[in-house]
Amino acid sequence: MAAIAAVFTIARVAEMLGEDEDWLWELSIDMVPEDGCLRVYGVGEDVATAFTDYGIETLKTIIDDLRAIGQAPPPLKRPR
Structure with missing residues (x-):
């Protein structure tokens, strides 16, 4: 399996697919990471x-x- 080089935020995916975020x-x-869904944790x-x-x-x-x-x-x- 190739390494993951980029991910797309849910807002961007909603825009790409024309769906409600x-x-x-x-x-x-x-969905779990094996499904290609990640949670990105920031500050706080x-x-x-x-x-x-x-x-x-x-x-x-x-x-x-x-x-x-x-x-x-x-x-x-x-x-799109």
């Missing part, structure tokens, strides 16, 4: 959710599965 956060709660209580390329693909799969069964909101906008 809060909804993606809800989907990410059960500052915590950010970030995704590897694999994590973004995992999110896309989750979203597609939920849309297929009618349990997902419509996208906010067309993905």
Whole structure:
């Protein structure tokens, strides 16, 4: 496996996928590092959710599965 060279914040992923950031956060709660989802800890209580390329693909799969069964909101906008 190649080393992880970069991660994308949840805000950036929401923009890339055209999805609501809060909804993606809800989907990410059960994701683990093996799924490509990381928690980045800053000073004090500052915590950010970030995704590897694999994590973004995992999110896309989750979203597609939920849309297929009618349990997902419509996208906010067309993905980039």
